[in-house]
Amino acid sequence: MDSDFSALSAGTSHAWAALGADPALVERVSYGGRPGGLPARLPVMGLARATVAVCSLAAAELASVRTGRAVPRVRVDDGAVTAAFLSERLVRVDGRAGTGFAPLSRFWRAADGWVRTHANYPHHRDRLLRALGVPDGPGVADAVAEAVAGRRAVDVEDAVYAAGGLAVAVRDVARWAAHEQGALVPARPLLTLERVDGPAEAGPPRAWSRVTGAGTPLLPCAGVRVLDLTRVLAGPVATRTLALLGADVLRIDAPHLPESQEAHDDTGMGKRSTTLDLGRRADHRVFEELLADAHVVVTGYRPGALDRFGLSAEALAERRPGLVVGQLSAWGRYGPWRGRRGFDSLVQAATGIALLEGSGGEPGALPAQALDHGTGYLLAAAVLRALTGRCGPDGGGTRLVRVALTQTAHWLVHGPAGTPARDGGLDPERWTTTKDTPTGRLRHALPPVAYEGGPSDWTRPPGPWGADPARWATA
Template identity: 35%
Template sequence: MTISSNLVNRTSFSAADIVKDIWTSLHLPPHALSSLSLPGHQTAPATPSSFKIGHLAQSSIALSALTASLVHSGRSSSSPTSTSPVSPIPRVSVPLDHALIEFKSEHLYNIDNQPLESVWGTIGGLHKTADGYVRIHDNFPNHALGTLQLLGLPPTANRQDVAAKVAQWKSIDLETEGTEKGKLAIYALRSYAEWDAHPQASAIDDNPILIKQLAPGPPKTLPETSSSRCLQGIRVLEMSRVIAAPVAGKTLAAHGADVLWVTSPNLPNQPVLDRDLGRGKRTIRLDIHNPDDKQRLLELLRSCDVFIQGYRPGSLAAYGLSQEELQKANPDIICANLSAFGPTGPWSQRRGFDSLVQTCSGMNDSEAAHFGAGEPARAMPCQALDHAAGYLLATGITAALHRRAQIGGSWVVDVSLAGVMKYLRSLGQYPGKTGFEGRDVEAQADVPADYLETRETVFGSMRAVKHSASVEGCEVGWEEMPKPLGSDEARWL
């Protein structure tokens, strides 16, 4: 298949090639790659999509585990008694089928065998406009109510009422009015050609993980531990919602980091997502508009290793929480940002979600064309951009921990949904409808029993997908189980 001139051509890449490509771009030690095993990798479609989601799932999870293994090995090599110039990296294994299942983990758990509620609202999704289509995101009440207000509709309006109003708008006009001028999440359906002509497309980096030193400083060796958990003793403060950034925190927690998940009492809960993505984390609620709460947050930031934030770029800086200000408070901090469109370009300040990036970038249009049923748009079978972005952000964070131990300083890591989209697109697509021959996992009954675990929570007995990465000689998995948001004390273990 042909690849746009805007893209690096990675159409021949296997999952191992992806790992090597991204590992090399992060300037990590090449010898570590020999410690990776990717069972079950195949060139054939692994899930029903024209996109190579199997490649992306296996490689992104493998990268997050291999960097954790690298950090763990660095503790022994930095020891005063170590004489080995190259410490052995504990072997990492990520089976393809388990990785794909983990990419749908938020849909494949239950509590006391009860079915999950839908995370989607009632007015959103794809709507026809006067000249095309838009996708409206309505998971959050403020987005749903704001969209109704923009369209001149009452709060009681239904999807049919919304469709009638949207049909009177041009796609780009509604996108601009809602997303750029308003505080909503509405994007026009574009083709690849339309996206490639947009200035934001060329502003997105070819590397999906951007890492740079924020300020120099002395090397900071990792705390010594007798634990077999790779990231034991690493303190992670996470301010995030929805899927992508919470996946990063959940991944670090699976390798032993102390993850303190900070949510706002002013924002709505999303219990279906929160219960899956809260595994491994302690949870606190702080209101940064409240001076006492903000002071407590700053105290935690001064003594953390990593700060993850998944809010719209620039929004926390307005509260005195910019990267530069955090670095002054904590000279060794690693600031990790998850955004929709990346740190540069005309859309860098915009909010967005996985489904919307799929829509505006041409992915939905191309997926529909490959499926060949005459649909205007077709979504991927999972939130692949969200999940991959989360694992890649965890990868960038642990790479920064390694670099901090080697050369010191504070670090910034950026991952965006659009950056993951660009990388996935560069892998090419399966020809015609052949990609849709892959088997989907739609219910927990389709998941092999050894990929599941049952744990007791305050909500009931939770059966959920285990982490798909294993690290030889190391414990991987979640100790903390989900609980109501704000259940824990605002302090480090």
């Protein structure tokens, strides 16, 4: 390995402690595989190993609780972890790779520094152009460059945010620490897992009594129903992992916010996908019927965006006692940026990571969207631990899980994630598989979450985004 065991286990132990779990179980984790994935100045590989390790260990712990067996041993393989953190880049459909970032999603030189924009979705692109006063058409990238170059970076940030778009000024670590949002981050934990006041449903979640979880492979989430209200990338990674572990995951999107099929080919593994307009009475009624039989709800929209539909943690706890609620945000649910949209690339730019990974005064990027992937595995781990808690003697009540990209970023920059990795390369053939799907011949990364007796792949490939009926697969 490119780090000694103490460095490897430090990151895992830190994340496992944040989950409120038994520290002795960390001894059941081992590491191996070809070293040197995800080379960077920051310890990206250490973060990746640790987040996959705690997710695997949380799955093993839940499997133990549901079967009465000993906690299975966990194995973290560098090759599998590297492939998983690069999963969106490894996807091929009929041999074709995805398009990646859109042309207007990039760094731009401002009058006093740099700005990072995100314009992959058409509505974000339109808002960016409107904020900058740039007409669409030929030469639009040059026009954006000229518009940004004549302004201060924070002025671009403010203008684009006011228009509902996505742009942040590139800051170094010190400037982020002094920022009114960044200054709040160090006092916050890596994640939170707590109870929510509301009616208590005692004992294991409904419908679990008829599921032993003792099959082959060992699926700790068998019988668990998950409503997935998330979008790229961290939330879908988390729910993709729950699907791997046996959960019936139904992703729900608004029909007026279409998802990229390319993204769904990567993160839709094991799930079904439907659309509901929660603003329409009939669709909202369907959602409430689904909620009545759900065990987990995971949301990935900016804080408060779904509250008007009765999807705050408190409202969910009142209507569906005993639910596990997972909430993901970019900037955290606190401070002046709590209601802002955000993506991995923007958090890297704002928190100092882009400048740490850059060179020659120009910003750079991590070798993977590691904040997204790492936060996704932390979110899945916390949901699994919440389900374990629901099975215990004091298991009544609703559990609330909260994670944020900015907290994961702080851990990467300042926490015990390990030492930076050198480039050992990746063998895509070993850590990917190919199968026929409704949209074509799909190559995808294999899952990194692994424990004795656990699954080695998803039971179903993704289909066309939004094409499934709005009902549970299990009766």
